[in-house]
Amino acid sequence: MSKKDKYSSLLNKKNTSAIKNEKHVNEAHNTLFHQDDPKKGKSNNNQKKKKFEDKYKRATFYIENDIIKLLDKQAGKEKGEKTRLVNEALRQYLS
Structure with a gap:
């Protein structure tokens, strides 16, 4: 070849x-x-699609470096995965 x-x-x-x-x-x-x-x-x-911004609100806050490294590693490269992980973790913590 x-x-x-x-x-x-x-x-x-x-x-x-x-x-x-x-x-x-x-x-x-x-x-x-x-x-x-x-x-x-x-x-x-049949309802009109909700825009991303209608369902989510942007929040700015600080995360410790070691935690953000773990989050990056866990989320990988999939679009929206960090958002999903953070929302799931906060939902579990606050419930």
Whole structure:
């Protein structure tokens, strides 16, 4: 197999992996914010979709460095994962 063929094969594998990851991220985001049914691509009800800002409020506060490192590690690169983790932790703590 030539270098060109090896490179093309590697790129194809990488592209396939990226597409799968993108689908996973989109499904995770839809599930997290309960706006869309990932299978149908439509809203679960006939009501107007709520905007992100209608459901969430931005808050600024300080977190200890060691805790933020743990949060970053746990959340990974998925969009919205830190928001979900912080909300879940606070909900459990405050309940």
